[in-house]
Amino acid sequence: MAHVAYDEVLAERVRERLPTAAAKHMFGGVAFLTNGNLTVGVLGDDFLVRLGPEAADDALGRPGVTQFDGPGRPMRGWVVVAGDQLDDPDLDRWIAAASGFVATLPPK
Numbered sequence: 001m002a003h004v005a006y007d008e009v010l011a012e013r014v015r016e017r018l019p020t021a022a023a024k025h026m027f028g029g030v031a032f033l034t035n036g037n038l039t040v041g042v043l044g045d046d047f048l049v050r051l052g053p054e055a056a057d058d059a060l061g062r063p064g065v066t067q068f069d070g071p072g073r074p075m076r077g078w079v080v081v082a083g084d085q086l087d088d089p090d091l092d093r094w095i096a097a098a099s100g101f102v103a104t105l106p107p108k
Contacts, residue, residue, distance in 0.1 A: 006030055010083055011042045017095050027071070036108030039098045045083035049094045052101045053077045 006029035014032055015023065021032040021039060031041035031048070041048035048068055051059060056077045059065050064085035068078035081094060 005044065006042045007045045007083055010045070010047065010086065013088075013091060014040060014042060014047075014095065017092065018099075034099065034102050035105075037102045037105050039102045040095060043080065047081040047083060047086055047091070047094065049079050049081060049098045050101060051077060051079060051097055052104075055097060055101065 011023075011030050015021075018032050018034070018039070021034050022036075024031050024033060026038075027041065027043055027048070029041055029043035029048070031038050033039060037050075039050055049059075053076050056067075056079050059079050060067065064082035066080050066082075068075050068080045070078070081090075086094070
């Protein structure tokens, strides 16, 4: 059996909440794109959230939230939330925040 690089249960929880988002394997996990823009993702046991620079900076003070270090560099505007910090209401809030930010971006 192949090794799974990301939490499939968490990915399914996200998929249920973003049924129209396109799922794409990237960064060793799975990303969910809205209108071609990466919105959220699952990396290992953690949750990647795109919030924009200001909201991401604000989120960094919360428990279990860290800066996302993309391939080779930190990515401002993105945070990683520890998977053990994601009950359903928290997951809903993070997805709503990411979706709200991505809705301000032009489609790709």
